[in-house]
Amino acid sequence: MIAIGQSPLARKLGAFVALSEAELAILARLHERRRTFVAGRDLVQQGRTDQAAYILAKGWVNSYKLLADGSRQIVDFQIPGDFLGLRSVLLHTSDHNIEPITTIEVSEVLANDLIEAFAETPRLAAAVLWAASRDEAMVVEHLAGLGRRDAPTRMAHFLLELGNRLRLVGMGDKTGYDCPLTQYLLADALGLSAVHVNRVLRHLRDEGLVTFRDGRVTFDDYPGLVALADFDSAYLDHQGPLLK
Amino acid sequence: MIAIGQSPLARKLGAFVALSEAELAILARLHERRRTFVAGRDLVQQGRTDQAAYILAKGWVNSYKLLADGSRQIVDFQIPGDFLGLRSVLLHTSDHNIEPITTIEVSEVLANDLIEAFAETPRLAAAVLWAASRDEAMVVEHLAGLGRRDAPTRMAHFLLELGNRLRLVGMGDKTGYDCPLTQYLLADALGLSAVHVNRVLRHLRDEGLVTFRDGRVTFDDYPGLVALADFDSAYLDHQGPLLK
DNA sequence: CGCCTAGTTGAGGTAAGTCAATTCACGTGG
DNA sequence: CCACGTGAATTGACTTACCTCAACTAGGCG
Numbered sequence: 001m002i003a004i005g006q007s008p009l010a011r012k013l014g015a016f017v018a019l020s021e022a023e024l025a026i027l028a029r030l031h032e033r034r035r036t037f038v039a040g041r042d043l044v045q046q047g048r049t050d051q052a053a054y055i056l057a058k059g060w061v062n063s064y065k066l067l068a069d070g071s072r073q074i075v076d077f078q079i080p081g082d083f084l085g086l087r088s089v090l091l092h093t094s095d096h097n098i099e100p101i102t103t104i105e106v107s108e109v110l111a112n113d114l115i116e117a118f119a120e121t122p123r124l125a126a127a128v129l130w131a132a133s134r135d136e137a138m139v140v141e142h143l144a145g146l147g148r149r150d151a152p153t154r155m156a157h158f159l160l161e162l163g164n165r166l167r168l169v170g171m172g173d174k175t176g177y178d179c180p181l182t183q184y185l186l187a188d189a190l191g192l193s194a195v196h197v198n199r200v201l202r203h204l205r206d207e208g209l210v211t212f213r214d215g216r217v218t219f220d221d222y223p224g225l226v227a228l229a230d231f232d233s234a235y236l237d238h239q240g241p242l243l244k
Numbered sequence: 245m246i247a248i249g250q251s252p253l254a255r256k257l258g259a260f261v262a263l264s265e266a267e268l269a270i271l272a273r274l275h276e277r278r279r280t281f282v283a284g285r286d287l288v289q290q291g292r293t294d295q296a297a298y299i300l301a302k303g304w305v306n307s308y309k310l311l312a313d314g315s316r317q318i319v320d321f322q323i324p325g326d327f328l329g330l331r332s333v334l335l336h337t338s339d340h341n342i343e344p345i346t347t348i349e350v351s352e353v354l355a356n357d358l359i360e361a362f363a364e365t366p367r368l369a370a371a372v373l374w375a376a377s378r379d380e381a382m383v384v385e386h387l388a389g390l391g392r393r394d395a396p397t398r399m400a401h402f403l404l405e406l407g408n409r410l411r412l413v414g415m416g417d418k419t420g421y422d423c424p425l426t427q428y429l430l431a432d433a434l435g436l437s438a439v440h441v442n443r444v445l446r447h448l449r450d451e452g453l454v455t456f457r458d459g460r461v462t463f464d465d466y467p468g469l470v471a472l473a474d475f476d477s478a479y480l481d482h483q484g485p486l487l488k
Numbered sequence: 489c490g491c492c493t494a495g496t497t498g499a500g501g502t503a504a505g506t507c508a509a510t511t512c513a514c515g516t517g518g
Numbered sequence: 519c520c521a522c523g524t525g526a527a528t529t530g531a532c533t534t535a536c537c538t539c540a541a542c543t544a545g546g547c548g
Contacts, residue, residue, distance in 0.1 A: 068474035147435030191391030230312035
């Protein structure tokens with residue numbers, strides 16, 4: 001039971017809805033069908049008609065869109081505890097691609113199993129719905145950043161948001177976190193060139209705010225970074241009245 | 245019955261799921277509680293706990309986010325037939341504001357009525373779900389534009405997308421459409437300055453592609469514009485196997 | 489050993505921003 | 519009826535944030 005309680009998804013959902021033993025057991029059942037994928041090879045999508053969604057158990061993933069001129073825009077990264085392709089199960093379509101950044105481990109979730117689980121425990125359904133809505137809020141926040149924030153602010157905001165998400169699943173703390181993203185991935189997520197990403201990172205490091213080096217993000221001045229980024233974690237945290 | 249079939253929402257949904265007379269009648273019932281709002285005054289949101297969503301019947305609306313430095317990013321515009329605040333009914337929260345651009349007429353939809361309607365006709369539920377997913381796809385497309393397209397391309401893409409959406413509800417055709425948006429609104433949606441929006445519009449006009457003048461968008465060279473914008477309407481149109 | 493990928497840094501170019509002035513349409517009140 | 523104010527569009531001059539091209543370094547691995 002301990003192992004279940006510590007699955008990233010259980011941790012994440014548990015932070016917002018107190019899940020009972022029975023609900024944790026149902027969650028654990030969803031984790032039965034384990035699969036592994038290697039980095040680089042696209043995992044889903046581009047108009048595919050897949051019947052399964054996945055829960056990411058280990059590793060990092062990015063969802064991106066390819067534009068006609070060959071450039072790429074990363075819409076979001078997924079970390080352990082996140083769903084992959086949840087929407088493309090309901091609708092038979094997807095407009096963006098999903099690619100593992102590292103080797104990943106996922107649990108395959110069949111649409112029917114998910115619907116059954118929801119029927120058994122409405123609280124679980126509410127928690128998953130909350131998680132999906134949080135993902136959407138992140139996309140909106142991302143959009144606002146691309147449209148209206150300059151490069152350093154955008155970067156700072158991104159690193160803080162990622163830190164918050166990782167902390168929720170026990171993969172980081174206030175001091176920093178391990179992060180396998182390359183500067184090229186950052187560039188495609190933040191709408192910058194890789195060269196400029198490098199310069200921005202150096203700038204933030206020189207200012208004593210964050211250090212991103214050798215696969216680790218270190219917060220050198222957390223409050224300062226929050227101030228620069230105008231970061232308000234409300235859209236990630238809110239303990240709101242989820243269950244009426 | 246004719247009046248119902250011509251409501252913007254019915255037109256939109258009807259383009260993707262053939263709705264029966266009975267289903268149209270159920271849709272019509274949702275339109276009973278009519279309300280009017282004036283332009284400029286925020287209609288919902290900012291952490292409010294509203295129980296109602298709205299169907300926009302007439303007028304234009306924008307959903308925006310305010311950033312700390314006072315700048316504004318418009319996430320999306322809503323036109324007749326679109327839902328307002330659908331998500332904030334399910335969850336008791338919303339991260340962005342909703343403001344009418346013109347005087348608008350809406351139908352208030354109570355969460356329970358919606359759920360009842362869905363229970364009566366799964367096909368209607370599927371159609372609404374499809375519409376919600378299309379909205380999400382548009383946000384993703386918007387995000388990609390902000391990150392990776394230059395100003396003229398972004399503008400062209402935006403005007404084409406809007407044209408497609410309006411055509412679906414009978415408010416425009418291949419030649420153009422009426423459009424109450426100001427250049428300031430365009431700027432905040434496209435992540436540009438108002439001055440630059442003006443220059444970009446002049447450029448597109450000089451190139452003989454589109455004319456945006458006196459509240460009307462006129463396509464002077466539709467194929468040329470599509471080519472410039474790399475516009476693929478698949479994510480708006482797809483007749484996909486929505487109902488398995 | 490040599491190749492490949494990731495990161496780093498410099499020089500110069502360009503898309504888009506800011507500031508500022510002007511025009512025009514409009515409504516409103518003296 | 520005209521003076522006035524206000525919001526939108528327009529245009530010019532100048533600035534800047536970010537891009538592109540290009541060269542170089544350092545680590546991992548066959």
